[in-house]
Amino acid sequence: MSKLLIIDDDVDVLSAAKLLLKRHYPQVDIEKNPERIPFLITNGSYDLVLLDMNFQRDNSSGREGFLWLDRILDIKPTTAVVLITAYGDVEMAVRAIKSGARDFVLKPWENDKLLATLQSALDGRKDDSNGLSKTGSPAGSASVGGKSQNQSSYIAVSPSMRQVFATVERVAETDANVLILGENGTGKDVVARALHQRSLRRDKPFVSVDLGALSDSLFESELFGHVKGAFTDAREDRTGRFEEAQGGTIFLDEIGNISLPQQAKLLTVLQQRVVTRLGTNKPKNIDVRLICATNSPIYQHVSDRSFRQDLLYRINTIEIHIPPLRERPEDIVPLAEHFLKQYRKQYNRKVASISPALTRQLQQYRWPGNIRELQHAIERAVILAQGNVLEPEDFYFGTSTPAAIPTDKDLPFQENLQIEDMEKKMIQQAMQKYHGNITDIARELGLSRQALYRRLEKYGL
Numbered sequence: 001m002s003k004l005l006i007i008d009d010d011v012d013v014l015s016a017a018k019l020l021l022k023r024h025y026p027q028v029d030i031e032k033n034p035e036r037i038p039f040l041i042t043n044g045s046y047d048l049v050l051l052d053m054n055f056q057r058d059n060s061s062g063r064e065g066f067l068w069l070d071r072i073l074d075i076k077p078t079t080a081v082v083l084i085t086a087y088g089d090v091e092m093a094v095r096a097i098k099s100g101a102r103d104f105v106l107k108p109w110e111n112d113k114l115l116a117t118l119q120s121a122l123d124g125r126k127d128d129s130n131g132l133s134k135t136g137s138p139a140g141s142a143s144v145g146g147k148s149q150n151q152s153s154y155i156a157v158s159p160s161m162r163q164v165f166a167t168v169e170r171v172a173e174t175d176a177n178v179l180i181l182g183e184n185g186t187g188k189d190v191v192a193r194a195l196h197q198r199s200l201r202r203d204k205p206f207v208s209v210d211l212g213a214l215s216d217s218l219f220e221s222e223l224f225g226h227v228k229g230a231f232t233d234a235r236e237d238r239t240g241r242f243e244e245a246q247g248g249t250i251f252l253d254e255i256g257n258i259s260l261p262q263q264a265k266l267l268t269v270l271q272q273r274v275v276t277r278l279g280t281n282k283p284k285n286i287d288v289r290l291i292c293a294t295n296s297p298i299y300q301h302v303s304d305r306s307f308r309q310d311l312l313y314r315i316n317t318i319e320i321h322i323p324p325l326r327e328r329p330e331d332i333v334p335l336a337e338h339f340l341k342q343y344r345k346q347y348n349r350k351v352a353s354i355s356p357a358l359t360r361q362l363q364q365y366r367w368p369g370n371i372r373e374l375q376h377a378i379e380r381a382v383i384l385a386q387g388n389v390l391e392p393e394d395f396y397f398g399t400s401t402p403a404a405i406p407t408d409k410d411l412p413f414q415e416n417l418q419i420e421d422m423e424k425k426m427i428q429q430a431m432q433k434y435h436g437n438i439t440d441i442a443r444e445l446g447l448s449r450q451a452l453y454r455r456l457e458k459y460g461l
Helices: 011-021 034-044 063-075 090-098 111-129 159-171 188-197 216-224 260-272 298-303 309-315 329-346 356-364 370-384 419-433 438-445 449-458
Strands: 003-007 027-031 048-052 080-085 103-106 178-181 206-210 249-253 274-276 283-285 289-294 318-321
Touching: 003 011, 003 034, 011 027, 011 111, 027 034, 034 063, 048 063, 048 111, 063 080, 063 206, 080 111, 103 111, 159 188, 159 318, 178 188, 188 206, 188 249, 188 289, 216 260, 216 274, 260 274, 260 309, 298 309, 329 356, 329 370, 419 438, 419 449, 438 449
Parallel strands: 003 027, 003 048, 048 080, 080 103, 178 289, 178 318, 206 249, 249 289
Antiparallel strands: 274 283
């Protein structure tokens, strides 16, 4: 008996959708205000959310819809989300699915097609919830680049990764704070979700926060919440991420990149286990399991006093280091075959296997972007492949050694050289130079992290 939630700022759309769907599902709730999403998802036990992608205040760019999609899946990863929009196209549909949505429909919809889409999304959710192997390990994706349908799954045959997950099994049921170290793309988020899903808090929210994307002005509001009128744009009360994670797990990614003032505020919350929303003096007790991750040399930061030692002691009761993919070549082919199966189904392709020649090249390449780079490379190859077997010519490899970023005088003049080609090449070379470290790459190129992520998505990197 499935429970549905429809979120759209158009009351006519809400009324029409509920009128149709209530004949087919026992409970259909509607909501006009997206700010209530965290509360509703945390407390509503919804099986499926039909989410508008374009809110009026968002200028129809789809940006806010993607942000709310992330929030829903952070709070409850098993929720099936179907995005709706009047401005959709193939590119946006692919982005939605890669971001974790089950499917995508256009307004105005055809009733039969909408019903079929929702039922398919719910069926897929049931398959995922039953997708445990006989050993008890989740069957599914070792996805790192985006949200997979089973986000805490992993594929690892190498001794080093088996040791990582042996540690996960030992500490998961405790409430010990865990610090996960590793390069970008190695799967720190996968390990964090594995810890949560094997913990005693598995039925409570898992809330993920990218601290590297938060400015000083947003840090407290995002983590601790605010009340209406706390600052100029605070039009309504907002629950912070710590409160959203109440009873569950909060995953603070890129913790090594936050400023000293932010570190002080976070340390206070972790020591006192209370949060105070901006604009009020009423503290609220929090009960969360803390998992942090960083790709930066955090002990070096402690030495140069850019990271507080007392905060490091607070967050690393247990420390887990994830080795880069180049140090565990045994995992490359199993991961590649898994991603091949995943994207063959997603894009309805007939590619069935990887040739021996390409297998050798996959094992020889250094993979500076780690699993995320491998995943994106397989996805691109599946889309572009002409035959039933992936061959070297279907695949794109960057150079396996770091290269300097070219200056204007280093770039040869070519009449057919496009600006986008130059930009893509510079990003690729920066990725190789900094071994996939997003913070360093963005700094080198003079971009914000969000702008860099958009370009990585744009160029399929």
